[in-house]
Each structure stands twice: as C-alpha cells, then as structure tokens.
Amino acid sequence: MANPAGHDTLREVDLDRFFRPETVAVIGASDTPGRPTTLNWGRIRAWAERAGARVYPVNPNKETVDGIPSLPSVLDVPDELDLAVILVADAMGALEQVIAKKARFAVLFAAGFSESGQEGEERQRRLEELLATGGVRLLGPNTNLNAFESFRDDLPGRPIALITQSGHQGRPVFQGQEIGIRFSHWAPTGNEADLESADFIRYFADRPGTGAIAAYIEGFKDGRTFQLAADHAARRGVPIVAVKVGRTDVGRSWAKSHTGHLTGADAVVSAVMRQYGVTRVDGLDELLDTAAMLARSAPPRGDGVCVYSISGGTSAHMADLLTAAGLRLPELTPDTQVALREWIPGYLRINNPVDNGGHPTGDWRGRRILDTIVADPNVDVLVVPITGAFPPMSDKLVDDLIAVAATTDKPVCVVWGSPAGTEPAYRDALLGSSLPVFRTFGNCVTAVRAFFEYHAFARRYRSGWGGSMDLGTSPGAGAARALLVPGAVLPEHRSKELLSAYGIRTSRDILCTSATEAVAAASSLGYPVVLKVAGAELPHKTDLGLVQVGVGSGREVREVYARMVERAAAATSTPIDGVLVCEQVSGGVETVVGIATDELFGPTVMFGIGGVSVEVYRDVTFRVPPFDRDEALRMVREVRGLPLLLGSRGRPAADLDAVVDVVMRVQQLARDLSGELAELDINPLVALPDGAVALDALATAR
Template sequence: MATPVALSTNVQTETLDLSRLVDPRSIAVIGASDRPNSLGARSVANLLDHSDFQGTPYLISRTKQSIHGLDCYQSVTDLPEAPDVAMLVVPAAQTLQVLEDCAGRGVRYAIVFTSGFGEMGEEGKRAEQEMARIGRESGMRIYGPNSPGLCNLNKRLGMMFSPSFQIDQLPGPIGLATQGGGIGRCFLQAMERGVGVGLWASTGNEVDLTVADFMRYMADADDIEVIATTMEGIKDGPKFVEAALYAAERGKPVVALKVGRSEYGARAVASHTGSLSGAAEVNSAVLRQAGVVEVDDMDELIDTAALFARKRPTGGERVAIYGFSGGGCALTADAVGEAGLELTAFSEQTLAAIGSVLPDYAAITNPVDATSDILARPEIGHESLKQVAEDPGAGVVLYPFPCDYGELTGQIGESIAQVQRETDTPIVPIWMSDRLGEGYDALVKGGLVPVRSIKRGTKALSRWIERGRWSVDPDWSPLPAGRTGGDLVTFTEPAVKSFLASHGVTVPPSGRADTADKAVDVAENLGYPVVMKIVNSQITHKSDMGGVEVNLRSAADVRLAFDRIAAAAVAAGVTTDEVLVESMAPAGIDVLVGVTADPVFGPVMTFGLGGIFVELFNDVSRRMLPLTPAQARSLIDEPKCAALLRGLRGSGPADVEALADLMVAVSRFVETNSGRIEELELNPVRVLPAGQGVIALDAVLVMNETNGDAL
C-alpha cells in the first residue's frame, strides 16, 4: 500500500464504514430464481457458483421451496437474522415495499438492481425520494437503484446479475467506482491487457450511496492503490471533492472520466441515470484543483490508471525510448515532443554500456534503436534495455512495437518482463500492430499493460507526470454547495464596492451625486480627472447604454457628462436618482474576477482578461472556493493572459501579488455570505505595475436576500 501523507485538519476524516457491504457475513437474494437466464438465477449463480463467499446466503422466493439446494424464505422478515446485505431482484412496483421490509428487519445495506426510477421522470424521482426516506429513517444504506451490483474481486465476491461476472475476474490494485454499469464493465474487461481491478462499485442513480462514498472507502482500503471513476453526474460536489482530497492525502491518485461534457452527452446522461451533469469547464477546473486526473475516454482512463498502479510519479520524470524499429522510435520521439514531455540525455556510463552490447550501427543516444539484431540475439536486448532503464535520468521507458514476429516477439516480450522485474523504472510497451501475438501475451502476463498506440501512450504518460507535480493544499477544503433561499436582489455598484472595501478590496475614491452641481463638488473634492457612472441596480453593462463617462477633467466636463447620462437613461427607458463619481484609475492591465454559484460545486471563481476580452478569447481559469493564497497565484498563472501580467516584450510586471490578495479577499467575502451569493463580478479589475496594487473599477452583485447580516 502507498504510504499515506499526514492528514490536514481541513479534510474531514470520518469515513462511512462500508466494510460489511464490500465483505459481508450474510447476504439475502430477494427474488431468487432458478429460471434459466433470469436476473434472479444469475444473481444466485454469481454468489454461490462463481464467488468464494464464506458467509451465510439466504434465498427469498415467493414461488419456490428451494433453489440451488437451499431452502427458500417467503420474505426477508422471515429470516433468522438480519443480513448484512440484501440484493433486490424484484420489479420496480415491488421495490419500495421490499425496502420497507428490509428496513424493518434491520438489513444494513440494500442493493437495488431495478431500473425505472429517476431516469424515467418525475414519478420515478418521487419513488427515489421515498427510497431515500426509508433509508434515512431506518439507518439502512441503499445502493442503487438502476445498478448492476457490486463485486469485490480481491475477495472473489460478486453481488450482481451480470452473465460475465464468472469470466471477468482479475484481481488487482485498482478500485473502480462508476455510475453506469456497462462502462464500468468495459474497464473490468481491460483484464485482457493485464489490468486488475480489486473492487468495482457501480452506484446507479445514487439515492443514497454515491461514487464519493466508495472513493473514501477505497482511500482507506489496504488492497487498493489507485482509484478510477466514471461519472455521469455529481450529486454533491463538495462531498466528491472532499473524497478526492482524502484519497490524495492517503496516497491514492484518482483518475476520472466525466461523461456528459457536451450538450448531447448531457442529454444522454439525464435519460440514463437522471443525473445533473454540470458545466464541463467548471467540472474540469474543480477536478484539477482536487488533484483528480481527468481523462477524455475509456482507453485513456484504463491506460492512465494502470500506469499509476505501477509506480507513483514525482513530476520530474524524463523519458527514454528503446526499440528495434528506427521508424517506431522516431514516431515515438515525435509524440513525446508534441506532448510537451522531455527526453533524457543518457549519462556517459550508460552510453558506454549500451555501446558495448549493441552492434556498431545501432543508435545508442536517446532514442535507442537496438536494430533487428535483438530478434536473433534477445540477450543483447535484455542487457541494453536494462542499462537504459537504470540510467539516472530515465524516469520511464517507452518501447514501441510496430509489428509482431510471432515466437521471436514473444521472446522479446518475456525479456522485457524480466528487465522490469529487475528495475523500478516503468517500461511502457506500445503495441502498434493489429496482430496480438505471443509478444503481446508475454507483456500482459509480465504485468506491463501494453498500450495500443503511441498517442495513447504519451497521453497517459503526460497525465501521470503532471499529477506528480500536484500536491495537496493543507489549508483548503471546499465550501458547501446550495443556497439559503430568498428572492434574488441585485445591488447597485456603490453598495457592492462598499461591501467589498470592508473586506479588504481596494476600490476608487468616490462620491454620489443627484445633481450636476453636486457631481462637480464631488469631482473637485476627489481631484481631476474623474469617471462618472449611472447608478441603477438593473443595468449591468452601463457603458453599452451610454451610462459611463471617462476622463472628465473640469467642472464643465462633469456638467456635460451628467446631462449626457441623464439623456441616455431616458433613451434606455430606465430611471436613476444619482450618479457615481470616481477618481480615474492609473493605466494598467484590466482583468476579470468573478464568482458564480455552481449548482454542483457551490461558489466558483473565474479569472481572465477584463472587459470584452473575456468573451472574445474565452481565456479563463477557474477554482472552487474558498481560495488560499497559493491557489490564487495558480489561478492567475493558468490562462495565457498571465504572460501580460508577468511582463511582455519589455513591459514591466504587474502587481500579481496584490491581485492574488484581492482574489483571497473576494473569496473571504463569499465565504462570509455562504449560500447567499448568486453572482459577483469585478470587471474590470485594474492591475497596476508591480508594487502599486490593484483597483476594482466596477462590480456587480446578485444575492439571495435573507435575514443574514453578514455583508
């Protein structure tokens, strides 16, 4: 098991005890059957014929006296003891009553296979609410509905109705938590390339137990090293993030495939599990923040999780390439460069050792083309590959196989597996041929998990190395999602700036005026030049309707500007009682700092170029709140526009530290008003040269108006 790092005080460490679900002492099959190919018969066979279940099975059938040589009971209420787990293989119409019976008998966990609930519409959602009530009031935990079940392959235990459970059994260090059944079994069947799964939980519609619950369980499980997950929707964003952080602190990387990232996919997700898929950009940003390695498809999920199961990365790994095909090595080198990875430069000792083994015409600098000589003399391939893997700068070795040579390739595969047993450096075979011959089989048996294309290999490698650079922020845990309720209220700009200023956000000196004369008085008190803006909480884009006047340098300018704003208000059909007069800010770089209430993850901050550029370039970064100073700096560094702040083509750097401080102050303001803020936008924020600070030039705030006075 990976060595856990010290737990921070912010990540909740109370873990739901799922041990009696994952490894129960007694199991009841409700709806057991002996009718061939029925779900009830398959469930019984998987438990009694294809598992090594050491506990007590109970079969419940209303029509049979005995099944599989075991006496049947009419109801779960007739059992001599309360079983740890009840598997419900019953029609949807009977499910609620059977759950009531299970709860009354004291069942700990109910696995509901049945479909036809939340994914079917409002009536199904109401039934799920009733399921949740039954579980909540009784203390019984519910798994499903719309679930294929659960299998603990490291214990050879299958609580599922799948006809392929008996053949999909390769134990291993990967824990798999999915919502969908078919996509989870797709991962399970990667056993054909040597990927072993220790525990698979497929949670379905998640009326109670969720993917996050199993992630937390797997984080503590001694037989699980890596957690892989596919998610269609996330019911509780902060809970999921807490589980991911907990796993990270326990030394367990999480690799995730989020389904429903496009409009089409989101629709499919809704019809499948009734899940809320969420905004793809926000999902991806939060996953990165929590240290979750997000991937794009199933192959990448499998390849990446398998690589993590072989070794933990440091983040500084450089790549060595070795093969017997010059073209294959060159293609791999191209892919390494395109992926932004770095080839290592071999030490003089390594070069000398390789050169003493391989023929004179072999290429011994990275990449190493050992030539076809190793087909005739596998021993030279073994020795030279070992020297490459043991080079001080080699963090990983890519070994492309462009074609299969039958028995000869089998010998090479066995040789590579032997080298891997002699070194800690991961050797990643890339099997490019459509013919899966003896060499492929040897690599699989040797535990090297060959990938099927160069692009896939370098993609998984990139994800692996990048995750090695990430570390848990010990000062961070997410804010809760959800809103406090109440009507939405939009505040005026002066009010918003007053709130922000009280939380440490710098705003321009200003004053309000309801006549031109008073506007002049304010301007002369502030000193010219000034800016004048219309004050109206319903206008968020004031400049679009002529409600902003800038660079006013005299009393005459101020009077004319006041009249123009009043006329623009009449033309736009809005009313205003006053204007805001502010000191005009010095030149700088304008950026956006915004917060929105995401329905899944709660308040999320967005950062990018200010003004119209945020919409034009869509060059933004996001973080789930609250924000620590370290996260604020990484938020600033992420988008391409960060180059402007660092200084570009001779221009000096901007005050990035002050910008980070402003972001943290905004985060504190949101945290103080947790659950109330719907939208907060500071656009633009003027970032001045280094050491001169930042100024929030405009601000919009939409909140749930409640009795809270935290503002």
Template sequence: MELWTDTQMASIHKMLNPRSLAVIGATPRLQYGGRFLAAALKAQERVRIYAVNPNYQEIMGIPSYASVTELPEAPDLVGIVVPYHQVLGTLQDCHRKGVGAAIVISAGFAERGLADRRELQNQLGDFARESGLRMSGPNCLGLANVKDDIWATSSSRGADGLRGPVGLICQSGATAFGPFLVRAVDNGIGFSYIISTGNEADLDFTDFARYLLDDPSTRVIAGFVEGFKRADKFLEVAKLAAERGKPLVMIKIGRSELGARAASSHTAALTGSDALYEAVFAQYGVVRVQGYDELLAVSHLLAHTPRPAKPGIAVVSHSGGISSLTADMCGQAGLDLPPLSDQARDGINGVLKGFGWAANPSDVTGYANSESFPQIMDYMIDEPQVGTLVVASAGADSQAAQVVALRDRSEKGVVFLWTGSQNATSGLAQLKAANIPLFYAPDTLARGLQAL
C-alpha cells in the same frame, strides 16, 4: 456536519464483503433475479447464499424462502430484484429482519422522468437513511468484490483471475460490467472492486469512493460519473485522495450539452457546469480521461508505476517514426525528454556500432538484438534526469522478458507502447501477466504519463 459516519462505512463494508447474501426475487430463469443468484452461488463455499421467492421451493439447488423474514439468519446483504412498486415494502421487511445492507436492482424510478416515480425513489432514500439499512441503487447492476471473487450482480458477465489494485465505481451498471469489464479482461487489468451505483437514492459515488480511500487493496480509484448530487462530498473525497496520494481517475460525462442532457436522462443525475468540474479536478489532481480504454490504461499505469523522483521521460524504439511521434506527443503534453549524457550516448553508440541513433528518443533500428537491447535500456533508464522509460516496440518474446526483468530490478518506472497486433502473442501476454503498463497509441501514452 459529518459527511460520513462509522455506521455508514460499516454498512458499505458489509455490502462489499458479505458473509451472507440473499437474493429477493430470485428465479430459475437467467433474467435479472436468476443471474444475480447464479453469480452469487459461485462464492457459495465462502458466503452463505439464500434465495427468496414465494413461488418456488427450490432454485438452482438451494431452498427458496417465501420471505426475507423467514430466513434462518439476518444476511449481511440482500439483492432486491422485484417490481418497482414492491421495493419499499421489501426494504421494510429487510429492516425488520435486521439485514445489513441492500442492493436494489429494480428499475422504474426517477430515470423514468415521472413525478410519482421520483417521489417513490425519494421514499426509498429517506427510508434507507432513517432506518440505517443503507442501499445502493435503484436501477443498478450490483457490484463485485473481485479480490475475494464475490459477485453480487445481475450482470451476465463475470471474470476469473481479475484481481488487482484498481477500484472501479460507475453510476452506469451496463458500463461497469460491459465495456470496462470486457476491456479489462482483454488487457489483463485487475480490479479490487467493481461497483455500480445506479440512481443513488441513498449511497452514491462519493460514499463508495470514501470507503475505497481507506481500503488497502485499492491503490487507484477509477470512476465513470454522469453527475454528483452532493458537490461538497465530492470535494472532500478529492481533497482526501490528494492528501493520501491515492489517485482518482475519472470519466466525467457532460463536456458537451448533448452529453449532459443524456447523462441526466439516464440515471437521473444532476449535472452541472463542466468548467466547475475542470477547476476542481485541476485543484486536487483528479485525472480526467476521455474513454474506456484510457481510463483503464491510466489507472493501471498509476497502480503499477512508482511516482518518479525525476520528471524526465526516456523513449527507445526500433523505429525512428514511432520514436519521433511519441516524443512529439510527449512534448505536446508538456513532458520533458532530457538529452542523453555523453556517457550514455557513447555507450549506446558503442552497442549499435554505428547503426541507429543514440539520443532521446533513441532509434535503435533493427540492429539492436536480444543481447544489445538490455544494454541500451540500461543506459537510458540510468540517466539521472530520467524517471520513466518508455519502450515502443512490437515486443518479441525475448524483448518482453527483458522489459519485465528491467522493471523488476529498477526503482524507476517502465512503460510499454505496443506497436504490433493486439491479437494474442506470447510477448504481449508476458507484459500483461507481469502488469507492465501498456498503451497502444502515443497520444494516450502521453496523457497517461502526465498523470504520474
């Protein structure tokens, strides 16, 4: 049995790259329908936008049509924001019009835990598959094509200049457009797409992940998942991701009984044995992480760091305590910090003139300055057994520029462990702007390096 068809992938392509978009249930009020229209209108110069609501003649400066069937064209994508009992009829109207794909924002289905609502959700899924009008949701917040700045979402949040190579898929829309988006903006981490799938009556996490596996603008797929309805589809996605070398980084809810119970009640997800998921993740190299910040940091690391030819890690810091703790965390994660060669050690000692400690990790103390620090980094990254250099520091402006320059000229990876304040500083801003992978704690750094 074929898990994905060309027509299914074509529907997802229209959903993620629409040339025309209609918001059914649009209103002038900035609630779900109004926010969806306001977000879509930001792409009005590139995407033809329509409002559908029989109660208005005009909304936000564009005509409002009484029905999707009255639109001057069949849009590639519709956002449906109507009461739950009207969704099926709305989908049927969309199918008659020839609409390409649908996002159902409307809630009130299986997540309510009521038999009749589960049955209604099943009817939505059955209709979508039988008619070919594929849908995301219900009970989702929509999606964003960040690379082309097309926001098809009812979220009140958006972001400019957030383009990047990480594709984010979340079953929870408020998580995708809440903590993930806010933290990504704060940390300069860019996305290709942000996708919320909600209750997954039709298209699910694995369908979008399968699309992103073929997407050249996505180098890493990041996921926030509460459960899978088709284990065979996830297994195939994990296998293909491993074969293609496209990392899959995931938060999978359900390590505890409480977490599994909460996930099931939230989006009507089917949760299963966590030990089984762990085994699958280990078999196919899926990177499992613990929280929002770690998912973003590890995804960003994998997207912007070459796969090391050698497993060795080198650590350099102005602090002996920080370098020792970082080495300890790396050791606990099973990483190797190879000893320096005599040539590198003698070279660093010559630069430090008797101050600091020339080893791996290196404690270069405050003696290392803007002239000597680049030499020390060169000695360490040029070691033949080293594949990745970690710089642990508060990062003065000059040092940040030197780290960026080293990354640009080296074929090896350069990662920064930021030890200073996360409030805005020009040094930190330089690192973010240059897409230098950043971590703020040695333990999350070590887990990230494990994934390389």
C-alpha cells in the same frame, strides 16, 4: 444543491459488511430456466459462496431454489442479515420488509426511478423517505449487479477499484482483467438514492494496497461529499481517474435522464477535479490505461521521459506527442551517450530519443542498451513504442524489457502497435507482466502525463479540511452583509463598498447627482477621469454607452454627464443613482475575479483575463473553497493569458502576489456570505506592476 456551509466530514459506512457479508438474502431468487432472475440468483449465490457467506433464496412461490429451501419472506431469514438483494418488481414492498428485518445493506436492481422523468422522481423521493425510517444502507436503485463479479487474484500489481454509475460503461474497464490488469472491487452506484460514489471512494482509499480508483461518473449526488472523498483519497495517496460525462448540453441532458443527478457546470467540475488531483479522461480505454499506469508504477524522482525504439520515425512521432503534451525529454548524460555509442551505430540518434536501428535489439546488445538508459539519472520514465510485431526480434525486445523493469522502480511503458494483438510476445509475455502496456501512442502519452501530474500534486497537496484552512470570519463581514438586500443587485458604488470591507483596493470614485458636483469631483481626483452611470438596473454600462474614459476637462465633464443621463433615461425606466466620477487607472492587465453559486458545489471562485471581451474568450478558471494561497497562484497561472501577466512585448510584469491576495480575499468573502451572496463580478480587476485595483464590480444578493 450542496450545502456550502454544511457537512465537513464524510459519514461512516462499514462497507466491509457489504463486500464481505456473512449472510445474504436474494429476494426474487428463481431457478426457472430462461428467467433473468435465475441468472442473477446464480451469480449472487456463486459470489456469496466464494465470500464464505450463507445465502438464502426468498421466493414465496417456490419450496426450493436450486435445492436450497426457499423462504416465503426476508423476515424469515433465521440470522442477522448483512445484505439483501432485491430482484422483484415490487421493490418498495420488499424494501419495507428488508428495513423491518434490520438488514445492514440492500441492493435495489429495479429501474424506473429518478432517471425516468417526473413520476420516477416522485418514486425515488418516496424511496428516500422510506430509507430515512430505517438503518439499512441502499445501493441503487437502477443499478446492475456488478459488485458480485468474479475478481481474479492471480494477476500482478496493485489492484484498481472501480466505481460506475452505469454498469455497461464499466464493463470494458472491468474486462481489463482479461489483459492482466488486476481489479479488487466494482461498485455500480446507479441512482445513488443512498450510497454514493463518495462512500466508495473513501472505502477504497482506506483499503491497504489499492493502487488506483477508476470511476465513470454521470453526476454527483452531492458536490460537497465528492470534494471530501477526493480530499480523503489525496491524503491517503490513492489516485483517482475519472470519466465525467456532461461536457456538452446533450451529455448533460442524457446524464440527467440516466441517473437523475445534477451534472454541475462542467468547467467547475473540471476545476474541482484539478484541485483534488483527480485525473479526468474522456474515454473508457483511457480510464483503464491511465488507472493501470498509476496503480502499477512507483512515484517518480523527477520528470524526465526517454523514448527508445528501433526506428527514427517511430521515435520522432512519439517524441512529438510527448512534447506537445508538455512532457520533458531531457538529453541523456554524456556518460550514457558514450556507453550507448559502443552498441549503436554512429549515424543513429542516441541523446533522446534513442534509435538503435533494429539489429542490436535481437542480440546481447539490446539488454545492455536498456540497462544503460534506465540507469541514467535524467530518465524517470522509459517509453518504448513497438509499432509492429517482428519476431523473433520483438520477442527478444519484450523479454529484455520485462527483465530490465524488474531491476528498477522507473516505469517502463510499452506501446504494442500490432492491430492483431495475438502475438505471443504481447499476449503471453507483456500481458503477464506488471509493465504499463498500451495499444496506442495517445493513451500512453495521456497516462504518462497523468502519472507525473498526479505525483507532483501528491507532493504539494495540503488538505483544506479539518481546520487547517479555517480562516474564521473576516472583521468586514458584518459591514458587507449590511449592504446586501435579499434578491437585489448592488450598483457599482455599493459593490465596491463590499470589496473595501474585505480590504480589496478599488478605484477612487465619487457619486454625483449633478453636473456641477461631477466637475468638482473630477477636479479633486485629477484629470483625466472616467464617468459612469450608477444604477443597479444597468449592469452592462459599456454596451449602452454609459461609460466614458479619458474625460479631460470640466467642460467635457458637463457634456458627458448630460449625454449619459439622457442615454440612461432611454435605457431604463428605473431612476439612476447618479453618475460616478472615477480616477482613471492606466496600464496593467485587465483580469476578472468573481463568485458564482454552482448548483452542486456552492460558492465558486473564478479568475480569468477580463475586460469587455471576457464572455467572448472565456479565458477563466475556477476553484471551490477551501483552497490555500498556493492553489490560488496555480489558478492564476493556468489561464491562457498568463503571458500578459508575466510581461510581454516589453511590458512590465503584473504583481501576481497582489492578484492572489484579491483571489484569497474573494474566497473569504464567498465563505463568509455563502448564504447571502449569489454572485460577485469584479471586472476589470487591473493587475498593475505594483498592486491590483478593482475598477468595476457588481454584486447580487441571494
């Protein structure tokens, strides 16, 4: 588990020496035909020579490998060693020699470590202990040799840097080179016994010109370092697009068996990605297309999308998908529409989407139309779906699109719908350009939405690390800490004391141990009141009939008190603390605010629509500290039940500022008591038009 109070900075790793070494040793190099090590030796040697490095084969059973003198041991390498690639079965023995050689980096190709069960986990533990004895940085184990691929430098646009925990899952992304998408690096991190995704995110974000980072992640070695790395990339303005497996129980179990990582609660993983502007996608095709869109496109000035095609049906289909995704299709300005009507017949739509009917595409009018659309101030992205190849008209359209894209920094997105993909207009022209090109409507919509969302995030982002959100320790932390008993559940009245120590408003409650006390308490609070049994062993009191709302008289208080005590005795053998007599708060919207301890990210703050059905509807969202007030407000606004808080069916709107105040105070509580508090549940927190009141709470100590 990540240490919630631990490291707040990323470690320094000079990965230049990994990707641009001066000396490389390949342990287990071979030139015997048909051997896997022969193929791997050849790949590494070619990569090292392209990098200008000296490469040494290490194999005690051979005098030469491909005509190069073979060394009996890595200790015999005559130079300082930057990179050692271990291909032999005795990985631990080879690594011991690499450490003795004081190499800077090593790659461990072998599998059979934490991805392979209990024995493998023990092997990886010993491996990590061995690494701790020396200064070598290790990539792997259970990794492929994809870092040593051939990277084309003849492709346009800013490059994508690729990180994958599975080499095979990265292959279809890396093959984007074959359709004109440029890549600069590929880091296959495997089990991450040492080097992890966060190290490479930081390195790639710091490299000038990186257009985007694409990642296939099965699990995080450390949730904290992922937060720090994502923050680093956000501050550098480098977008990250990621596939993160583990959405389902099956996916989580396979991710564990594959890489040995904890996968984390998926809802928390998604929340952390939103918090740091990481675009999460589902498919490898989406990963490639979205990363390419972000890498190739300048930041937008606004959020307007225009659809242009030769078919009304095509335009309507694409417009539906874009609108359903929450994207805005503004009307073109009157001046633009007047200009377009000169070239487009009067029976066709020109206000957005724009339908030219086909014929203008094949002559001089096509370019005039495109120039006019991209000049419109309401247009920030142009989407052009071409549902089929129809040369020569489609050839002319593609030429015009490429030409007009060269005159603007507004993205011109093209969807080439032909299933063949062999047409010269696509294969030679579009793929040789720097335009964002897609094969499906869905991937185009996903990428355009991610484009706007990322740049909206980038404009507002303020890092929470490095002291800018250091809230210090609350004056109430000492009083709150004194309430916690290790491993114990605090009953409601004690849990509310915890909240009060942090300035969170609670209902007025009086703990009573007799019916007579309860009547007196109700009279002092004013009728009607709420009665609840108080006891740590009764967390779900409503389900047990141990809560009564609307108690309106002294006689009724006595009756309810007696009935509740009897029911509590049947429900638990543990003595109860008494019965709480509580003021009844009417109106408002029931919400829930809480703290959970995530296995990867540590203390995690939850907000959602609350009440007795919270576990049914699960309309909740999460954030991991640190986050600011604006982020807390976004958290509140992203629940599906937001219309209830904004006022619906004539009801007054809730005081969102007060709700955000509670979320921020709960965050402070989570940070102050991260080592002592395991869980906190405020349900319901009633959001009123003029404040927010905690009506129930339950805290659990670690």
